[in-house]
Structures are given as C-alpha cells and as structure tokens.
Amino acid sequence: MTFPKTYQTDGTTTVWSFDFPYLDRSNVFVIVNDAARAFTFIDDHTIKCVDSFGNPFPKGLPLTISRATPDLISFAEFKDAAKLTADDLNRARLQCLLLIQERSGGMAGAVGTVISSMVNEIETISGALDSLAEVQGVLQAGLGTLNGLSDRLTVQENGAKALQDQINQEIENRKAAGALLAQRMDSLDIDVGNQKAMFQSQIQLLQSSDEIMASQVTSLSARLSDVEAGQGDGEDSDEVAASLLSAAITSVKKDHALAQQITTLSADINGNIKAQLQVEQTARVDADKALAEQITSLQAQIGDNLSQVIQEMHTEIDATNGKVTKLQAQYTLKAQVQREDGTVVMGGIGLAATANDDYVGSKLVLMADAILFADPNTPNGELVQFLQAGLVDGSPTLVVPSARVGDKTVPGRVLVDGAVEARTIKANSITGDKLVAGTISTDKLQVGLGANLLKNSTFVNLQGWATWMYGGGAGDLILDQPDWFPAGGHAAGVHSAGTWGSADPNAMLIGLYSDKVPVVGGGFYEYSGFVGVHRCAANVGIEWYDANGAIISASGYGSAGTATVVGQAGGGKTLGGYVRIGGIAKAPVNAASALIQFRKGMNVSPDTDSWMFVTQPMIAETSASATRLSPYTPSGLGTLITPAGISTPSLSALSANIGLLRTATSGQRMEIDGSQIRSFDGNNVMRARFGVW
Structure with missing residues (x-):
C-alpha cells in the first residue's frame, strides 16, 4: 500500500490507479502541479484525470492521488457491545487509522507496514464481530455469555490501541525531525x-x-x-x-x-x-526574477462542437548579477470554434512590449479574416470592412477592399505586388485596362492581367492540394520524389499500382486538385501546369462552382491543349522534361469559385504502375481576346518594362513612332527611318536602299 500515490505525467496517460483504502469516494482528491484537478472514478481504485480541455496533462508534471478523511463526524462509541456492529467498529477504527496516516504525511517504511497490517486486522475483526453479533442474538435467548464475548472484544481493542500508540510515536518522531x-x-x-x-x-x-x-x-x-x-x-x-x-x-x-x-x-x-x-x-x-500571470478560459461544448475564448496576461522581469536584463509584458486573446466536421475558425489579438539585450520594441499582432470598423457616432450602424486577410502562394497577404480609400494623399512608399515606388503619384484616371496620366517616372514598370490565384502554386508543401480516386483503386500523393522534381523548384507526384476500373490510359482514375479560389462570373481565366507522365496519360481542367459550393460545369479535360499522350514527357530535374498543358475558358455568369484539377489515367498494359508529376500550376485572369497562355509566375505578372527593354508574350499596335529601327547594331541588318529602307551585308556594306534621298 502506497499513500499518497504519486506519478509524473507523460503527455499521453489519462487513467491512474491507487491502492490505499478510503471511507468514501468524496474523500479522494487529485493534485497536479500543486493545483487540485477534477477527476472521475472508473472503479474503486482507478480514476481518469485530464486537463480543462479533455486532453492529457503535459509531460513532466507531478500528479498525486491523495485522501482527506473527515474528522468532524463522530466515531462509534464503545459503550454497549450489544449495540456495536462490525461496520461501526470497522468505520471508526479505519477513520482513526486513516486520519493518523494523513496527518503524518503518509508514513513509509516500518510504520507503513504497521498501517497495512492494521487495515488487514480491521477487516479480520470486522468479520469476527459479524459472527459475534449473530452468536450474541442466540446467547441472548438463553446462554447468557455476553460478558465473555465482551472480554474478547476488549482484548481486540487493547491490541488495536497498542498499534495506534506505535503509530502516534512514529508521528512524534517525524515531528522531532523538524517537519x-x-x-x-x-x-x-x-x-x-x-x-x-x-x-x-x-x-x-x-x-x-x-x-x-x-x-x-x-x-x-x-x-x-x-x-x-x-x-x-x-x-x-x-x-x-x-x-x-x-x-x-x-x-x-x-x-x-x-x-x-x-x-x-x-x-x-x-x-x-x-x-x-x-x-x-x-x-x-x-x-533575480519577478513574474505575474493570469489565464482565463471559457469553453462551451455540445458533442464534438467546441467554442472557447482564452485570455492570457503575463509580466516578467529578469536580472543577472543584480542588473535587469529582461523586461516583458504580454497580452493575448484568442477566440476559436470547431465544428464536428473538424472545421476550425479562429481569431486573436497579441500585444507585447519587450526590452532586453537583443530587442527593444513593441508589437501588435492580429489574426482574423477581416478587420472592420464602426462609426462611434453611429454605434448601431453598418460595420465597415477595412482590411481583408488571406494567403497568396502560402504567404499571408492583406487586401484593401474597393471603395475603402477616400480622396486623401498617401505619402511615402507604396509596395504593390512587386515594386512600384514613387514619392508622388498624380493621374486623372487609373483603371484596370487603361492608364491616363501626364507623366510616369519610374525605374521599373510591371503590367499584367492578373496574379496566379492558386494559394500554393510553388508546392512548398502540399497544403491546399488533395487527391481523389475513382473505381475503387488507391494512389499516393508525394512531394518532391527524388530525381523527379525540377532543380530549384518543387513537384507533386501521384503514383498508383495495380489495375482497376477502366484500362483506358486516358480515363479519369486519379485526380490532383487545388483548393477553390474566388472568380468573377462571366470573366475569362487561363489554367495550366507543367506535367510529366510515366506509363500513362494525363489531362487538366478547371471546374466552376456557385456561391453555395455546388459544381456548375467544367472546361478542358481532353480538349485541345489540355491533355498529354502516353509517355509524352517524363518530367525530371529540368523544366524542359515536362509538357505544359492548359487552356482558356469563360466562367459561367453564376460562378463564384473555381479549382484546377490534373487527372491521371490507368497504367498501359503490361505495366503494373504509373506516375504523374505536376509543377508550376496556374489559374489567372485573362482577356476575352487572349489566344495563348501567359508565362508562369507565382505572382501572375505577364509583361515587364525596364530601361533594358520590354519583355512580353505578345505585342501589337495600330501605329508606332519609332524614329530609327535597326534589326541589329552592326553586321548584316535592316534599317528603317522616316524616308528610307537600307540593307547591309555582314561587312557593314550597304547593298540596297529604297525611298527618297
């Protein structure tokens, strides 16, 4: 018997056992890291104890199961043996014994052995007294030997008293030791x-x-x-x-x-x-340290649906050799809900002020999908959304919704999707497809129809991507299969083994698809990706969904430019080993979101397995007149204008005021100016001239 029973938490265990006796379950309590904790009984000597959120306690905390026997309840009175039952004597003596053990701090060694022996003896006495009570009833009918039975009881009591005296002496010895x-x-x-x-x-x-x-x-x-x-x-x-x-x-x-x-x-x-x-x-x-901390948590739960708010305040000052080296004050507030389907939504505020040898400053951190403001003069008015948060290629991004910046001057430096820098920008009109201004002075101007809308187009990890299987088969989704992803980049791989469903290498058996991205109904969008295939074929498509998440229609999936043939390109460490497939499509008028999906076909017989590798996927806005895919870029920029020149997939104009046009600076070339066309050979000798001179 061990009292109290002490464990050290391991981060996983929630069920604990103990072997010491008690009078009532209400006398048992649990202490974890010097704090009382709620628990439930599984059986008489087994309990379950978890933290406030139903999880195992963190590893390395002391957990003690102990007992507090009440001492304000009267012991059984040893007056009339005829009225004394075995249960009365058992409870009274156990109560006394347990109190002695608790007030001695547990008592181990020889005294602990004595306590165990005495508990066993009480059980023996209890059984004996039950027999005595039955015999006593018979004797009262005519035998008249009650005095003899009382003498036997007195002998047992005297023996118990001797044990109790021994326990009391051990307690006194412990007190003399200084505790x-x-x-x-x-x-x-x-x-x-x-x-x-x-x-x-x-x-x-x-x-x-x-x-x-x-x-x-x-x-x-x-x-x-x-x-x-x-x-x-x-x-x-x-x-x-x-x-x-x-x-x-x-x-x-x-x-x-x-x-x-x-x-x-x-x-x-x-x-x-x-x-x-x-x-x-x-x-x-x-x-050398002062600390104050308060944590408040509120939690409501129905089944697997959970709602909670946690507020934490923390202040701390550290000193080394009498010199203050760290001052810190922190405040955090987190609100979180979780549906039974696993969907988690959270928001939070973090405020910190720090002054130490490495850093001096303060920070305010916000975690939310949107930031809204209310007019103090109209407390019941409409909330105004000022900033909207999201992920672009896996990185947090803040967006200012339209009509949220008024007629104000914005001084200083502004960064927009790359590098636009100016002290002052002044223009009569700036629209999506037209720029009307007096003068633009800058060292770099980037123009494009839209950014790559996919949240993780670089495959830094597989977040935002998933697979589905058709026909009862199974496949593996792998990131950066050794030797089969481009150097300096990443690729997702889909592998399947065995044969199921259709044997057609172009049939849809496994799909790799992205998270949905928002689109504008009636707009034009391009979708594409670089694909490598082993022993199968692949195609790509875009799927349109309405505001309720229901699919409307799909484009691609085998149409011109959206499919490979079996083994067309194997992928590998260079982008040249992949083939880019994709297309341009118009979103339905009721479309609210879209996703891109790459589909892999069955192994070509007699092969028993096949692979599809995908890198640099893209969904981006385009124009109704677009006839080709834009170059891939994580940011979606399509045209670059610098002092060194213009880089663009295509260029067209009704007229151009050029001055002098040369096909080369020297050697064989053509020159065109306002009145002549001249042709030069490789030795810079003019061989022909047309026009007026």
Missing part, C-alpha cells in the same frame, strides 16, 4: 435518492527546516442522476451536474515566494453538453 503538518478537513453532504450535494474544504499547513507552506482546496458540487425528459426534451439524461472547485497555495522559503490560485466552474449534462470557466493566477518572486 510539522497541520490539517483541517470540513465536509458536508446530502445524498437522497438521485440527488446529491456536497461541500468539502481542506486546509493544510506545512513547516520544514527551509520552507513554510499553506494550501486550501474547496469544492462545491450538485448532482442529479437518472433525469426524466421534460416537456420539449428529446431524451432522458443520465446525469446533470454542476461544480465549483477552488485551490490556492502559498509557499515561502529563502529567496523564493509563490502564491497561486485556480478556480474552476463547470456544468455538465450527460457528458455531452458542457460549459466551463477557469481562472488561473500566479505571482512568483525569486532572488
């Missing part, structure tokens, strides 16, 4: 039918040679079992419960002082509907 323990336990409960309420309070004072500590644990609980369904309820509830648990500890020793308090309020219906509020406060000072 003192004082404890008070108050308990009050009502248990009638399926209704139960309980109050329990425990105060402990501990003094040793180098530390003095005081702790208090208080609990209130009410429980109603086997509740019948009321009007409007769908089904009966097995149990309705509410509880309040408060634990506080103060500890002082040389160069250290600690005060900590945890309060938990919880309500539960049938283990399926839960609500909990917990506040944890800590104040600690050491010789």
Whole structure:
C-alpha cells in the first residue's frame, strides 16, 4: 500500500490507479502541479484525470492521488457491545487509522507496514464481530455469555490501541525531525435518492527546516442522476451536474515566494453538453526574477462542437548579477470554434512590449479574416470592412477592399505586388485596362492581367492540394520524389499500382486538385501546369462552382491543349522534361469559385504502375481576346518594362513612332527611318536602299 500515490505525467496517460483504502469516494482528491484537478472514478481504485480541455496533462508534471478523511463526524462509541456492529467498529477504527496516516504525511517504511497490517486486522475483526453479533442474538435467548464475548472484544481493542500508540510515536518522531503538518478537513453532504450535494474544504499547513507552506482546496458540487425528459426534451439524461472547485497555495522559503490560485466552474449534462470557466493566477518572486500571470478560459461544448475564448496576461522581469536584463509584458486573446466536421475558425489579438539585450520594441499582432470598423457616432450602424486577410502562394497577404480609400494623399512608399515606388503619384484616371496620366517616372514598370490565384502554386508543401480516386483503386500523393522534381523548384507526384476500373490510359482514375479560389462570373481565366507522365496519360481542367459550393460545369479535360499522350514527357530535374498543358475558358455568369484539377489515367498494359508529376500550376485572369497562355509566375505578372527593354508574350499596335529601327547594331541588318529602307551585308556594306534621298 502506497499513500499518497504519486506519478509524473507523460503527455499521453489519462487513467491512474491507487491502492490505499478510503471511507468514501468524496474523500479522494487529485493534485497536479500543486493545483487540485477534477477527476472521475472508473472503479474503486482507478480514476481518469485530464486537463480543462479533455486532453492529457503535459509531460513532466507531478500528479498525486491523495485522501482527506473527515474528522468532524463522530466515531462509534464503545459503550454497549450489544449495540456495536462490525461496520461501526470497522468505520471508526479505519477513520482513526486513516486520519493518523494523513496527518503524518503518509508514513513509509516500518510504520507503513504497521498501517497495512492494521487495515488487514480491521477487516479480520470486522468479520469476527459479524459472527459475534449473530452468536450474541442466540446467547441472548438463553446462554447468557455476553460478558465473555465482551472480554474478547476488549482484548481486540487493547491490541488495536497498542498499534495506534506505535503509530502516534512514529508521528512524534517525524515531528522531532523538524517537519510539522497541520490539517483541517470540513465536509458536508446530502445524498437522497438521485440527488446529491456536497461541500468539502481542506486546509493544510506545512513547516520544514527551509520552507513554510499553506494550501486550501474547496469544492462545491450538485448532482442529479437518472433525469426524466421534460416537456420539449428529446431524451432522458443520465446525469446533470454542476461544480465549483477552488485551490490556492502559498509557499515561502529563502529567496523564493509563490502564491497561486485556480478556480474552476463547470456544468455538465450527460457528458455531452458542457460549459466551463477557469481562472488561473500566479505571482512568483525569486532572488533575480519577478513574474505575474493570469489565464482565463471559457469553453462551451455540445458533442464534438467546441467554442472557447482564452485570455492570457503575463509580466516578467529578469536580472543577472543584480542588473535587469529582461523586461516583458504580454497580452493575448484568442477566440476559436470547431465544428464536428473538424472545421476550425479562429481569431486573436497579441500585444507585447519587450526590452532586453537583443530587442527593444513593441508589437501588435492580429489574426482574423477581416478587420472592420464602426462609426462611434453611429454605434448601431453598418460595420465597415477595412482590411481583408488571406494567403497568396502560402504567404499571408492583406487586401484593401474597393471603395475603402477616400480622396486623401498617401505619402511615402507604396509596395504593390512587386515594386512600384514613387514619392508622388498624380493621374486623372487609373483603371484596370487603361492608364491616363501626364507623366510616369519610374525605374521599373510591371503590367499584367492578373496574379496566379492558386494559394500554393510553388508546392512548398502540399497544403491546399488533395487527391481523389475513382473505381475503387488507391494512389499516393508525394512531394518532391527524388530525381523527379525540377532543380530549384518543387513537384507533386501521384503514383498508383495495380489495375482497376477502366484500362483506358486516358480515363479519369486519379485526380490532383487545388483548393477553390474566388472568380468573377462571366470573366475569362487561363489554367495550366507543367506535367510529366510515366506509363500513362494525363489531362487538366478547371471546374466552376456557385456561391453555395455546388459544381456548375467544367472546361478542358481532353480538349485541345489540355491533355498529354502516353509517355509524352517524363518530367525530371529540368523544366524542359515536362509538357505544359492548359487552356482558356469563360466562367459561367453564376460562378463564384473555381479549382484546377490534373487527372491521371490507368497504367498501359503490361505495366503494373504509373506516375504523374505536376509543377508550376496556374489559374489567372485573362482577356476575352487572349489566344495563348501567359508565362508562369507565382505572382501572375505577364509583361515587364525596364530601361533594358520590354519583355512580353505578345505585342501589337495600330501605329508606332519609332524614329530609327535597326534589326541589329552592326553586321548584316535592316534599317528603317522616316524616308528610307537600307540593307547591309555582314561587312557593314550597304547593298540596297529604297525611298527618297
């Protein structure tokens, strides 16, 4: 028998056992890292204990299962042996024994052996007294030997008293060693039918040679079992419960002082509907450190649907050799919900001020899908969305919605999707397809129809990409298969083995598809990707979805330019080993989003497996007159104008004022100016001239 039972958490275990006796389950409690924790019994000597969110405790925390036997309930009175039952004697002597053990701090070694022996003896005495009670009833009918039985009971009591004296002597010896323990336990409960309420309070004072500590644990609980369904309820509830648990500890020793308090309020219906509020406060000072912290968490749960708010405040000052080296103050607030299908939505605010040897400054961090403002003069007015957050190629990006920047001057430096830098920009009109201005002065101008809309087009990882299987088969999605992705880039690979469904190498058996991206109904979009295939064929398409997420139609998937033939390009370490497939399509007028999908066909017989590799996928806006795909770029920029020249996929104009046009600066060339056309050979000798001279 080990009392109390102490473990160290491992980050996974939630079920714990103990072997010491107790009078009632309400006398057992659990302490984790100096704080009382709620738990449930699995059987008489096994419990389940988890943190406030139902998870195992972090690794390395001390977990103690202990007992607090009440001492304000009267012991059985040893007056009349005829009225003394075995249960009375068993409870009274166990109560005394358990109190002695608790107030001695557990007592191990020889005294622990004595306690175990005495518990076993009490069980033996209890059985003997039950037999005595039965015999006594017979003797009262006529034998008249009650005095003899009482003598036997007295002998047993004297033996128990001798053991108790030995235990008391051990307690005195422990006190003489320099440690003192004082404890008070108050308990009050009502248990009638399926209704139960309980109050329990425990105060402990501990003094040793180098530390003095005081702790208090208080609990209130009410429980109603086997509740019948009321009007409007769908089904009966097995149990309705509410509880309040408060634990506080103060500890002082040389160069250290600690005060900590945890309060938990919880309500539960049938283990399926839960609500909990917990506040944890800590104040600690050491010789070279001061810390204050408060964590408040609110949680509501119905089944697998979870809603929670967590607020944390933290202040800390550190010193080294008497010199302050770190000052830090932090505040965080997180709101999170999780649906039963696993969808998680969260938002948060973080505020920090830091001053140490490495960094001095403050930061405000916001985590939200959008930032909105309210007019203080119209508190019930419409909320105005100012910034919208999202991911572009896996990187967080802030967007200012249209009509949110008024007639104001924006001084300084502005960066937009690359590099646009100017002290002042002044123009009569700037639109998507036209620029009207007096003068543009810049060292770099980039012009394009639109950015690559895919969230992870560079395959830094596989986030935002998934696969589906058709016909009962299976395949593997792999990132950067060795020797089969372009140097300096990444590629997703899809591998399948075996034969199922259609044997047609162009049939759709496995698909690699992206997350949906927003589109404008009626707009034109291009979709493409570089593909390598082994022992199969592949094609690509774009799928259109309405605002409710329902598919409308698809484009591509085998149309001109959107498919490979079997083994057309194998991929590899150079982009030249891949073939680019794709097309241009008009979005349906009711389209709200779209995704790109690459489909892989079946192995070509007699081969038993096949591969498809994909790199540099792209969805981008284009124009109704576009006839070819734009060059791939993660940012979607299509035309680049610099002092060194113009780079663009195509160039057309109704007229051009050029001055002098040369096909080369020297050697064989043609020259055109305002009145002549001249032809030169490789030796710079003019061989022909046309025009006026």
